[in-house]
Amino acid sequence: MMVNEKMVTVRFFGKLADLHGAQLLLDAKGKTIQQLLMELNVEGVYMLAVNGTLVPSNATLEDGDELAIMPPVGGG
Amino acid sequence: MMVNEKMVTVRFFGKLADLHGAQLLLDAKGKTIQQLLMELNVEGVYMLAVNGTLVPSNATLEDGDELAIMPPVGGG
Amino acid sequence: MEKAILTKEELELPVLEDHAMGSFIVFQGKVRSHSQNGEVEAIEYSAYEELALSQLEKIIREVEEKYRVTVYAAHRIGRLTVGETALVVATLSPHRQEGFLATMEVIDRIKNEVPIWKKEILTDGRAVWL
Amino acid sequence: MEKAILTKEELELPVLEDHAMGSFIVFQGKVRSHSQNGEVEAIEYSAYEELALSQLEKIIREVEEKYRVTVYAAHRIGRLTVGETALVVATLSPHRQEGFLATMEVIDRIKNEVPIWKKEILTDGRAVWL
Numbered sequence: 377m378m379v380n381e382k383m384v385t386v387r388f389f390g391k392l393a394d395l396h397g398a399q400l401l402l403d404a405k406g407k408t409i410q411q412l413l414m415e416l417n418v419e420g421v422y423m424l425a426v427n428g429t430l431v432p433s434n435a436t437l438e439d440g441d442e443l444a445i446m447p448p449v450g451g452g
Numbered sequence: 453m454m455v456n457e458k459m460v461t462v463r464f465f466g467k468l469a470d471l472h473g474a475q476l477l478l479d480a481k482g483k484t485i486q487q488l489l490m491e492l493n494v495e496g497v498y499m500l501a502v503n504g505t506l507v508p509s510n511a512t513l514e515d516g517d518e519l520a521i522m523p524p525v526g527g528g
Numbered sequence: 529m530e531k532a533i534l535t536k537e538e539l540e541l542p543v544l545e546d547h548a549m550g551s552f553i554v555f556q557g558k559v560r561s562h563s564q565n566g567e568v569e570a571i572e573y574s575a576y577e578e579l580a581l582s583q584l585e586k587i588i589r590e591v592e593e594k595y596r597v598t599v600y601a602a603h604r605i606g607r608l609t610v611g612e613t614a615l616v617v618a619t620l621s622p623h624r625q626e627g628f629l630a631t632m633e634v635i636d637r638i639k640n641e642v643p644i645w646k647k648e649i650l651t652d653g654r655a656v657w658l
Numbered sequence: 659m660e661k662a663i664l665t666k667e668e669l670e671l672p673v674l675e676d677h678a679m680g681s682f683i684v685f686q687g688k689v690r691s692h693s694q695n696g697e698v699e700a701i702e703y704s705a706y707e708e709l710a711l712s713q714l715e716k717i718i719r720e721v722e723e724k725y726r727v728t729v730y731a732a733h734r735i736g737r738l739t740v741g742e743t744a745l746v747v748a749t750l751s752p753h754r755q756e757g758f759l760a761t762m763e764v765i766d767r768i769k770n771e772v773p774i775w776k777k778e779i780l781t782d783g784r785a786v787w788l
Contacts, residue, residue: 627685
């Protein structure tokens with residue numbers, strides 16, 4: 377799937393990937409992550425990152441961003 | 453040194469060995485360990501054992517016993 | 529020597545040497561044969577690798593500073609069968625007290641801050657996110 | 659496998675395997691290059707061997723019962739130079755929490771109950787009982 381810089385890549389992890397799919401391409405420019413999460417009806421979010429860096433849910437998304445939506449983590 | 457069953461073998465450890473010698477042979481039958489320690493003017497005793505088993509200082513010595521007199525321990 | 533490692537390969541035990549250090553502690557977290565869900569066959573570890581590695585490096589850096597110790601941590605991802613080692617944390621320190629505190633803190637923080645997830649594969653075929 | 663060891667030989671790291679156990683912790687206590695007395699060349703460990711071994715076995719037995727873990731402890735005696743390992747304590751347990759508690763308790767009890775003594779040999783030739 378050609379990454380369109382006009383779009384935001386949304387990646388889900390853990391059990392959220394089972395529920396929402398591993399990866400989506402959306403037009404979410406200018407939206408906050410909170411808005412997007414509500415639109416996508418995503419629950420059980422533990423951590424968020426944009427382009428590999430942790431961000432709060434009120435961060436605003438830009439074209440070309442990669443948003444990672446993560447459920448509670450549990451390594452070890 | 454032939455071990456005479458009539459005697460008590462007294463072994464010192466750690467810095468007490470430097471002060472009192474590593475091993476003595478004494479006639480201490482019927483004495484308590486406390487008495488012997490006073491007679492030998494031994495201080496800084498942390499643990500006592502007779503024939504390889506820990507004993508309190510009021511234990512009485514018998515012929516052929518091996519008494520171990522130990523300063524504070526510190527392995528590891 | 530790399531001190532924060534995320535790999536699909538079998539984990540190796542680090543050899544940390546420093547003659548000023550009196551305590552060397554190594555923790556290994558292994559896949560257990562049983563859990564509250566039943567008999568386990570394997571665990572599939574997945575990670576958001578980019579962030580997982582930077583979080584691991586951050587945790588090591590902060591714990592090293594806090595306790596003035598040297599820390600190594602390696603997490604394995606992919607499918608691990610029972611008995612295999614998923615996590616190694618090693619700590620070199622002057623004395624054992626700060627060594628144990630640092631090791632325990634690193635493990636706790638990894639489990640709370642590093643984006644890694646476990647899916648338990650049970651012998652009866654079920655797969656359960658932990 | 660012998661779980662309480664007192665030896666003049668170089669200590670080996672035990673390999674304890676049990677698929678029901680999720681945590682394997684190994685502590686190594688090493689001879690440090692410096693102490694409050696100055697620069698260290700070596701430490702001479704002496705022991706009342708007979709009692710030392712029975713105390714070590716007793717500590718292992720009691721800690722294993724208390725935490726329901728498996729413990730291995732080996733202490734080296736004789737002259738050890740800087741960087742050499744004097745004590746190894748390893749603990750296999752279902753979870754890390756009791757593993758760390760048991761390991762720390764075994765080390766503390768060894769230092770307080772096992773008749774072993776250390777004479778520090780300093781680089782300037784002094785010898786100091788610790």
